[in-house]
Amino acid sequence: MSENPNLLAEQRRALIVDEVRRRGGVRVNELTRKLGVSDMTVRRDLDALARQGVLEKVHGGAVPVAEASTHEPGFEAKSSLELTAKEDIARTAATLAAPGTAIALSGGTTTYALAQRLLDVPDLTIVTNSVRVADVFHTAQGGPGSRPGTATVVLTGGVRTPSDSLVGxxxxxxxxxxxxxxxxxxxxxxxxxxxxxxxNLAEAETNRRLVHSARRVVVVADHTKWGTVGLSSFASLDEVDTLVTDAGLPVEARAEVSEQVRLIVAGEPESGADI
Known part of the structure; x- marks a missing residue:
């Protein structure tokens, strides 16, 4: 079988994880047909994803990992998932950042993607507890082809989590x-x-402080986050002003969310009144 040259490894693996989560499990031969790659390539991808802990290999295929509410994946494990959705969300969310304002970015791979989109917004003051987000602006301002004055960055101190956030x-x-x-x-x-x-209990408290210090709260989350519940809640939906997500969010979920917050689906025209 000839390999599909249009799919990078991380793109293939993101598609595999999405298929496993959506269907509750897939077989290797199904993935080879869907992705247009060899049996050996699929098995290598499954091995890599199993090492990251995002799925479980079984005979002839893979199934989702049943995560405990205390399980916290690392930044690298999450960074290879839902790449297209995160980029779409980041592109859309960046339009909500006005020049000359003070904005906060929490930790996470979606906010990391968003940070890269904010480099062209002038005169921002960035408050973040994410080492990765701070590095985006530091690199842009200090490396070859740097953009002086892109933003003023305030990085909080704290204890580093597996997702490279500073908390405590x-x-x-x-x-x-x-x-x-x-x-x-x-x-x-x-x-x-x-x-x-x-x-993460400490991260919950830090996120709670971020929410309380903001005039507006914009949640950036791909569709796989819907219905997931971690150990500690830190805000209710009525504390959120806007949810920016991707087209994978089910119709039922969209209806439920829209009753409480402004819903923006990346790549789709916005419906309903602003909140």
Whole structure:
């Protein structure tokens, strides 16, 4: 079988994970037909994804990993998932950042993608507890072809989590003394009952402080976060102003979300009144 040259490894693996989650399991021969690659390529992809802990290999295929509410994937494990959705969300969310404003970015791979889209927005003040997000602006301002004055960046201190966020009392105290116009917030899980949640107790408290210090809260989350519940809730949906997500969010979920927050689906015309 000839390999499909149009799919990079990370794109293939993101599609595999999405298929496993959506269907509850897939077989190797189904993936070879769908992706247009060899049996050996699919098996290598499954091996890599199993090592990352995002799926479980079984005889002839793969099934989802049953995650505990305390399970917290690392940044690298999450960065290869839902790449297209995250880029679409980032592109759309960046339009909500006005020049000259103070904005906060929480940790996460979606906010990391968003940070790269914010480099062209002038005169921003960025408050973040994400080492990765801070590095985006630092690299843009200090490397070859740098963009001087892209943003003023305030990085909170704190204890580093597996997702490369800084949390704990030091971060909480720094955030409590600040005020920003918009918070762009990545989440581990979102649901009607639990609201926004994370498996990390310290991160929950830091996110709570971020929400309380923001005039507007914009959640950036792909469709796989819907229905996921972490150990600790840190905000209810009525504390969220806007949810920016991707086209994979089911129709039923869209209806439920739209009753409480402004819903923006990347790549689709917005419907309903702003909140």
């Amino acid at each position: 009392p030091v971060a909480d105290q720094a955030i409590a003394s600040l005020h920003f116009d918009v918070l762009f917030l990545g989440v581990h899980g979102i649901s009607l009952e639990a609201g926004l949640s994370t498996p």
